Amino acid sequence: MKLKSSLGDRWVVVFAYCFIAIFALICLYPFLLTISVSFSSESAIARNGYALLPQLPTLDTYRYIFVNSGASILRSYGVTFFITTVGTAGALLITSMLAFAISIKKLRYRNVLAFISNFTIIFSAGLIPWYMVSVNYYGLKNTIWAMILPAMLNVWNMFLMRTYFSAISPSLYEAAEIDGANYFKIFWSIAMPLSKTPLLTVGLMYALAYWNDWWHALIFVNKKDLFPLQYYLYNILSNVNAISSGRIPSGASGSITLPAETVKMAVTIITIGPIMFLYPFIQRYFVQGIMAGAVKE
Amino acid sequence: MNSGIDGTRIQELKPIKKGFLYEIKRHRVLYLMSVPAVILLLMFSYIPFAGVWMAFTEFNVVDGIFGSPFVGLTNFEYFFSEHSMGWQVTYNTLVINFYTIILGTVVPVAIAVLLNEIRSMTFKKLTQSMMFFPYFISWVVVGAIVYGVFSTDVGVANKVLQFFGFEPIRWYSEPQYWKPIIILASVWKFSGYSSIVYMAAMSNFDQSLYESAKVDGASKLQQIFYLTIPMLKPTIVVLTLLSVGRIFYGDFGMIYGIVGDNPVLSGEVSVIDTYVYQSMRTLGFSYSTAVGLMQSVMGLILVTAANYFAKKINDGEGLF
Numbered sequence A: 001m002k003l004k005s006s007l008g009d010r011w012v013v014v015f016a017y018c019f020i021a022i023f024a025l026i027c028l029y030p031f032l033l034t035i036s037v038s039f040s041s042e043s044a045i046a047r048n049g050y051a052l053l054p055q056l057p058t059l060d061t062y063r064y065i066f067v068n069s070g071a072s073i074l075r076s077y078g079v080t081f082f083i084t085t086v087g088t089a090g091a092l093l094i095t096s097m098l099a100f101a102i103s104i105k106k107l108r109y110r111n112v113l114a115f116i117s118n119f120t121i122i123f124s125a126g127l128i129p130w131y132m133v134s135v136n137y138y139g140l141k142n143t144i145w146a147m148i149l150p151a152m153l154n155v156w157n158m159f160l161m162r163t164y165f166s167a168i169s170p171s172l173y174e175a176a177e178i179d180g181a182n183y184f185k186i187f188w189s190i191a192m193p194l195s196k197t198p199l200l201t202v203g204l205m206y207a208l209a210y211w212n213d214w215w216h217a218l219i220f221v222n223k224k225d226l227f228p229l230q231y232y233l234y235n236i237l238s239n240v241n242a243i244s245s246g247r248i249p250s251g252a253s254g255s256i257t258l259p260a261e262t263v264k265m266a267v268t269i270i271t272i273g274p275i276m277f278l279y280p281f282i283q284r285y286f287v288q289g290i291m292a293g294a295v296k297e
Numbered sequence B: 001m002n003s004g005i006d007g008t009r010i011q012e013l014k015p016i017k018k019g020f021l022y023e024i025k026r027h028r029v030l031y032l033m034s035v036p037a038v039i040l041l042l043m044f045s046y047i048p049f050a051g052v053w054m055a056f057t058e059f060n061v062v063d064g065i066f067g068s069p070f071v072g073l074t075n076f077e078y079f080f081s082e083h084s085m086g087w088q089v090t091y092n093t094l095v096i097n098f099y100t101i102i103l104g105t106v107v108p109v110a111i112a113v114l115l116n117e118i119r120s121m122t123f124k125k126l127t128q129s130m131m132f133f134p135y136f137i138s139w140v141v142v143g144a145i146v147y148g149v150f151s152t153d154v155g156v157a158n159k160v161l162q163f164f165g166f167e168p169i170r171w172y173s174e175p176q177y178w179k180p181i182i183i184l185a186s187v188w189k190f191s192g193y194s195s196i197v198y199m200a201a202m203s204n205f206d207q208s209l210y211e212s213a214k215v216d217g218a219s220k221l222q223q224i225f226y227l228t229i230p231m232l233k234p235t236i237v238v239l240t241l242l243s244v245g246r247i248f249y250g251d252f253g254m255i256y257g258i259v260g261d262n263p264v265l266s267g268e269v270s271v272i273d274t275y276v277y278q279s280m281r282t283l284g285f286s287y288s289t290a291v292g293l294m295q296s297v298m299g300l301i302l303v304t305a306a307n308y309f310a311k312k313i314n315d316g317e318g319l320f
Helices: A002-038 A042-048 A060-068 A070-103 A110-122 A127-137 A155-166 A170-178 A183-194 A196-212 A215-220 A229-244 A261-296 B002-013 B020-026 B028-056 B074-080 B086-116 B121-136 B139-150 B156-163 B175-202 B207-215 B220-245 B252-259 B263-269 B272-282 B285-313
Strands: none
Touching (some): A002 A261, A110 A155, A127 B272, A183 B028, A229 A261, B028 B285, B086 B121
16 A cells, blocks of 8 residues: 555656646747747758757848848837836836825725726726727827836736735834824835835836837837837738738739748847846746735735 | 824814815825826726717717717627627637636646646756746747747648648638637746746645645645645635636737737637727727727626625635
């Protein structure tokens, strides 16, 4: 009996190692493939298809991209960088100010503030009215603010931040209050410095969302100068899509220059490059954020 | 410092009455700090509600939102008529979400439970990092990867098919494959992320239960099925309820990032959200507002119901 169960246990462990290893490889494989193709020579890809190891390794693709579309890629990088930094800084300030206010138990209408935030998660007017007011009344069409303002308050992040602020003992504030500090001062010089890790966590979540956003560009922006990086990639890919589905007649497709396989994958790498580079350092903050959110539930 | 002085002065004048204005004045710094966020909520969540009126009119630009002719429920009727894609996109949304919820629960729970059996910290850390990474990329990049796998001439899938002696498939002109592809892409992207939620729950489990199970001679499989999974049940139920509450919402970015507006595939993978966007351009603002409104109302009903059940199961603790 004892022997049998321990044998079964060993199989469980073996199965665990295999399952996890296979799934992890499935998650990593596409990225390795993408990197490999971006360093391969175009003719080898056309002949053999994608492969895990670069075929006739070369930097030609990257050289080609920077010679031919270097300016537009750099501009898109600039747009994305601006959106990410300005958006994240603004979002962090706005989010943590509201979260701080809601975390103060003495504030009589804090439940009202929490409710009007919460309600927007469960009910909305829908895409079209939102689009209408944004374009007709706020004038966001073809502006960089269209990709910043609508995403500046994420209610989930706000409640995550509030959870952290609520954990700070109110006695720390009371002492400052007696000394005559107002709540902004308390927020700025007590609550914020005590919340460095949560601020980094929430800030990184906002930054990732801004970096990866292309939906707002799709909806609001058709000026090429304002295309963020992800939307630049989207446009390259959707041209490819259109041709490979046979939607564009073969005669017309002759006049469209189909981006080569290696170019598509190289642009993909250029798009996720900074994330890949920063991933080892930022990963744990996301894990912390998810854990904190899960504990709240 | 100001609030202290002002506050006490008012208190002396009106010692009993502490009304709305008194509270606003007393905590005006805190309320002022909420103002930027409240303005954003008003701008992008509350003011748009006025535009919902468009759903009941036949909107034209000249007459504006409130001047356009009132048409009652015509727009809603069209959605359910056989001329529209209404039923089709609703079906697509529900099917894609149904399988995503099932697989998006089973796979992450399996990952969390099995990671728990692994003793090597290096292996654990490394594989966890690998599984979490897809969460960090945009749907456009997922679209590029899906293209790399399924493109007809160079894609990996066709290479594998050919290796085993099958005919290659022109994936991008065969709609029937794309619901599964999209569901798998979603599971691929989010499983590492979701497994962290389950591992967070597992880290709070009482370890002494496992100790006594071991003393009683319980095998690892018995521990998994009689201890871990039953204890994970509340988390699973809450997360599932949360997803069921949003079952009428499709992921616009996922569909557009992977398929774009490819008309060959769109009948099979269009969800309500992409349909609203597409009909804005082809069928007009009023109709697409009506579709969006129905989606929101269904969503509100389902989320409220889900919250009610969560409270029942979770000792009065709701979803939000």
